[in-house]
Amino acid sequence: DAKTTQPNSMESNEEEPVHLPCNHSTISGTDYIHWYRQLPSQGPEYVIHGLTSNVNNRMASLAIAEDRKSSTLILHRATLRDAAVYYCILKNDNQGGKLIFGQGTELSVKP
Amino acid sequence: KAGVTQTPRYLIKTRGQQVTLSCSPISGHRSVSWYQQTPGQGLQFLFEYFSETQRNKGNFPGRFSGRQFSNSRSEMNVSTLELGDSALYLCASGSMGLATRGELFFGEGSRLTVL
Numbered sequence: 001d002a003k004t005t006q007p008n009s010m011e012s013n014e015e016e017p018v019h020l021p022c023n024h025s026t027i028s029g030t031d032y033i034h035w036y037r038q039l040p041s042q043g044p045e046y047v048i049h050g051l052t053s054n055v056n057n058r059m060a061s062l063a064i065a066e067d068r069k070s071s072t073l074i075l076h077r078a079t080l081r082d083a084a085v086y087y088c089i090l091k092n093d094n095q096g097g098k099l100i101f102g103q104g105t106e107l108s109v110k111p
Numbered sequence: 112k113a114g115v116t117q118t119p120r121y122l123i124k125t126r127g128q129q130v131t132l133s134c135s136p137i138s139g140h141r142s143v144s145w146y147q148q149t150p151g152q153g154l155q156f157l158f159e160y161f162s163e164t165q166r167n168k169g170n171f172p173g174r175f176s177g178r179q180f181s182n183s184r185s186e187m188n189v190s191t192l193e194l195g196d197s198a199l200y201l202c203a204s205g206s207m208g209l210a211t212r213g214e215l216f217f218g219e220g221s222r223l224t225v226l
Contacts, residue, residue: 036215043115043201043217044154087154096167098144099215101154 004088009106012078020073020105022088027068032091034099035062035073037084044087047073083109113138115204115218123224129190132221136183136204143185144215145177148199157200160185189223197225 005023012018024033035047048055048062050071055062061074075082085104091097116135124130136143144159144167156169160179177187189196199222203215 041219043203043219044215045217046214049214096159098156098159098167098169099146099154100156101146103153 003100004090004102006086006088006102006105008103009108011108011110012075012082014080014109014111015077018075018078018082018107018109020075020086020088020107021070022072023070024088024090025069027090028092030092030094032093033062033064033068033071034089034091035060035086036089036099036101037082037086038104039081039084047086049091078107078109080109080111083107115202115216117200117202117218117221119221120219121222121224123226124192125226126192126194128192129188130192130223131186131188132200132202132223134185134187134202134204134218136185136202137206137216140204140206140216141183142205142207143179143183144203144205145185145187146201146203147171148201148220149197154201157187192225194225197223199223 032051034049036044037047038044048057048060050062063072085106087101087104089099118133142161145157146154148154159167163179174190179185199220201220203217205213205215207213
């Protein structure tokens with residue numbers, strides 16, 4: 001299973017953009033990049049996913065490097081509610097599609 | 112639309128006992144997958160059920176088992192509990208199987224403590 005590497009923790013100020021990096025140098029051509037986040041005392045929550053092109057949704061944007069060996073989750077204006085552990089996951093639908101979670105990045109947001 | 116419901120939310124067992132956890136997926140969803148979360152190992156995939164069939168399995172011993180009913184509700188069972196089985200057990204519901212691009216919806220988990 002391909003692995004991802006993320007910083008253990010990051011800090012942000014409220015209402016500022018946040019860029020959460022993820023390295024996945026062993027990504028295969030059929031791996032999708034998924035992001036989930038886990039707020040305290042809750043189960044993980046889907047954020048966004050992509051394959052090759054940058055993606056936007058109401059929660060965040062996903063920027064994928066041209067060689068796909070890294071990606072960045074962008075929260076455009078962090079709020080206190082965005083404080084969570086963010087997981088970058090490679091999901092290969094040809095291998096059953098199971099989610100292999102790494103350790104994630106714990107994001108703290110300061111008012 | 113009701114979310115994923117897991118019961119019980121908390122439970123305490125002793126070594127050697129067995130435990131059954133329940134997961135009711137979102138109405139209409141046919142895929143249920145289970146995960147174990149511990150401080151040391153993080154989130155680990157246990158297995159996935161789709162339309163009552165196990166379609167995927169993680170690297171856990173045979174003491175961990177599951178099943179899915181015709182109404183898509185799923186149960187997981189852990190027999191001969193060990194101290195290391197203390198964890199938060201999460202289930203996730205999907206409208207399609209894991210081998211699709213669909214998002215998963217997680218429950219709040221069942222926190223198991225083994226004494």
